Structures are given as C-alpha cells and as structure tokens.
Amino acid sequence: MNGLLPKINDNLYIQVSSGDASESEAEYRSRIAELEEDAFLIEIPIQESSGRLKRLNMGDELSVYYLTEGGIKNYFYSHVLGFKEDVIRMVRIRKPSPDSIVKIQRRSYLRVNAELELAAKTKSGRRFLVRTEDVGGGGASFLTDPGVALQVGDQLECWVLLAFRNGNIDHAAFDAEVVRMKTLESGRTLAMLKFSRISDGERQKIIRYCFERQFDFRNR
Structure with a gap:
C-alpha cells in the first residue's frame, strides 16, 4: 500500500x-x-x-x-x-x-451529495433560489423551482454557498448549462448542470468542499 x-x-x-x-x-x-x-x-x-x-x-x-x-x-x-x-x-x-x-482525477471531478443554497439567474433575468442535490468540480444538480421553467441548453449564472469545516462560509460563482432534466417519482424535476465557465479559484473552493464532505462521510 x-x-x-x-x-x-x-x-x-x-x-x-x-x-x-x-x-x-x-x-x-x-x-x-x-x-x-x-x-x-x-x-x-x-x-x-x-x-x-x-x-x-x-x-x-x-x-x-x-x-x-x-x-x-x-x-x-x-x-x-x-x-x-x-x-x-x-x-x-x-x-x-x-x-x-x-x-x-483532473477529468472526472469528485461529486458529493450536498444540500447547498444555490442562487441562479436565467438569461432573461429571472432569479430563483434552490437547494442542490449534489455538487462537484464539474457541475451540480438541483430540484427545480416550480415557478421557473427550465429546459436543456439553458444558460444560468449561479452562486453556491459553501460552509467549510473550519467555520468559514464562502461562495463560488460560475456560469452553467442545463445538460439534463429528469422527472422524479415525486413529480419534481431535477436539473443537472455542467459548469460552462468557472475560474480555477472558484472550482478549487468547490473541490475543497467536496473533499471535506467525502472525508467526513468516510470518518463517520
């Protein structure tokens, strides 16, 4: 080993x-x-x-x-x-x-289940606040807001709130594209996002958050 x-x-x-x-x-x-x-x-x-x-x-x-x-x-x-x-x-x-x-691995980013607050803005300027289902260095998914119709290909400006182990609260900003919509048994719709534009620094924050979460799960 x-x-x-x-x-x-x-x-x-x-x-x-x-x-x-x-x-x-x-x-x-x-x-x-x-x-x-x-x-x-x-x-x-x-x-x-x-x-x-x-x-x-x-x-x-x-x-x-x-x-x-x-x-x-x-x-x-x-x-x-x-x-x-x-x-x-x-x-x-x-x-x-x-x-x-x-x-x-650089290409496939770690993804973890996490309920994080995600604020998003559509190209038409509509804003909504949702909670993520999971997040990773390459994208995120969330249950959509019933009042905001989204479809595959939509571009969003997003901010996600990250709470770190040391008590710091930070947020990461990115642009994302809706790559998949999935209807769940509950009737709610899950939107899957892929980051289309994100700086290395913002991505590192998300990866660090995922790493901490993964570490916490492992040590339970």
Missing part, C-alpha cells in the same frame, strides 16, 4: 486551516525532506505567487495534496506535530494512512 504515499523530494501543496478566509485559501508548496515512521519532515512551505514563507505552528491543521501520474491529485488531512532543526528547519507533519487519501 505504501506505493500510494508520497516519497522523499515529492512536492506537497498545502492549505492551512485558518479563521481568516484569505489565509485559508492561500496555497503553499513544500517538499518532503525526510521520512519517519509516522511523519513526513517537510521544508518550510512557500507561497509560489509571492515567495512568502509560511510559518507553521504546533497543531496547525493542513489540507494537503500531491500529484501522481496523469495529474491525479491525492488529498489528505494532516497536522503539525513539531519541528526539527537541522541544516535547515523542517516541519514534522503527520503521515496519513493510505486508505484516508482521496484521489481526484
């Missing part, structure tokens, strides 16, 4: 759980310098866009991913166990168990 875990010299991409929304969105890169039985020793993480080093503290909660062949992102949770002073200062973080790692 150890083939799944990252190795010495592999890069890790890290987000630090923080009450400050902009801080918990920031992504840092680090490198595994040494392996211990239950921990990775990593270099001080750096934010590539600004060159800023991230000072970590004992107990900081981290959301981490590393890349494997084909651009697959392997996500896991970890926390800071301590530090090691050597030629360079290293941070000791908890090594995950291989079965807690969630793989997300």
